[in-house]
Amino acid sequence: MVRSLKAFIFDLDGVITDTAEYHFLAWKALAEELGISFTREDNEQLKGVSRMDSLEKILELGSRTGDFSADEKQALAEKKNEHYLTLIQNITPDDLLPAIKELIADIKTSGLKLGLASASKNAFTVMESLGLKAEFDGIVDAKTVAHGKPHPEVFLRAAEMLGVEPEACISIEDAAAGIQAIKAAGMFAVAVGPKESFENADIVYASTAELSLEKIIEVYNG
Numbered sequence: 001m002v003r004s005l006k007a008f009i010f011d012l013d014g015v016i017t018d019t020a021e022y023h024f025l026a027w028k029a030l031a032e033e034l035g036i037s038f039t040r041e042d043n044e045q046l047k048g049v050s051r052m053d054s055l056e057k058i059l060e061l062g063s064r065t066g067d068f069s070a071d072e073k074q075a076l077a078e079k080k081n082e083h084y085l086t087l088i089q090n091i092t093p094d095d096l097l098p099a100i101k102e103l104i105a106d107i108k109t110s111g112l113k114l115g116l117a118s119a120s121k122n123a124f125t126v127m128e129s130l131g132l133k134a135e136f137d138g139i140v141d142a143k144t145v146a147h148g149k150p151h152p153e154v155f156l157r158a159a160e161m162l163g164v165e166p167e168a169c170i171s172i173e174d175a176a177a178g179i180q181a182i183k184a185a186g187m188f189a190v191a192v193g194p195k196e197s198f199e200n201a202d203i204v205y206a207s208t209a210e211l212s213l214e215k216i217i218e219v220y221n222g
């Protein structure tokens, strides 16, 4: 089936830049302060997941969900964010993951629209530091959506902002929750990461270095 491709929608953390690593380090610092063991493997479940839902998952890991009031949980999430903000303060346009700069340039040259669908409330700050804010036709972050990934809302809002139908979008994610959100939005899903984590993605690449516009469009067009 030949569909008419109109836009690419990117996830930010772990696709455009390696902030997924900074989220992990910030959560690990908070978990250590709480005496909770938190590994890279545990962190896989948190990718793409909102700040408060991530906190709940960490507290569950340490069987400490009932130990804190709602206000205390807010304060813990704020503390994690302070760790995160310290880690991202030196981000520059040199911090794009491999092949992302070229992919963005190819998408723009092809006349396709460019959107961002991020679960992070820090997305605008990071995009600004990367020098990408003005390059994108539409940016939707966690501040303006009611539901986090795997709910499709953030991807649907991005498509709406670009003025295109979901079926005309290819979206790229590094999180299982993100791929679920893309498929629930009725879009074509490109995953970056280990094949076994992304059963429902349309294409899986081991790393961003392998992303190629030509190849992705070939598979999209079937």
Ligand SMILES: O=P(O)(O)OC[C@H]1O[C@@H](O)[C@H](O)[C@@H](O)[C@@H]1O
Pocket (backbone or CB within 6 Å): 012, 013, 020, 023, 046, 047, 048, 049, 050, 051, 054, 081, 118, 119, 120, 121, 122, 123, 142, 175
């Ligand atoms: O705390 P923030 O910046 O709003 O980010 C929320 C989530 O944003 C997602 O993009 C990350 O994959 C998650 O790891 C993170 O928890």
Ligand SMILES: [Mg+2]
Pocket (backbone or CB within 6 Å): 011, 012, 013, 014, 015, 020, 047, 048, 173, 174, 175, 178
């Ligand atoms: Mg991500």
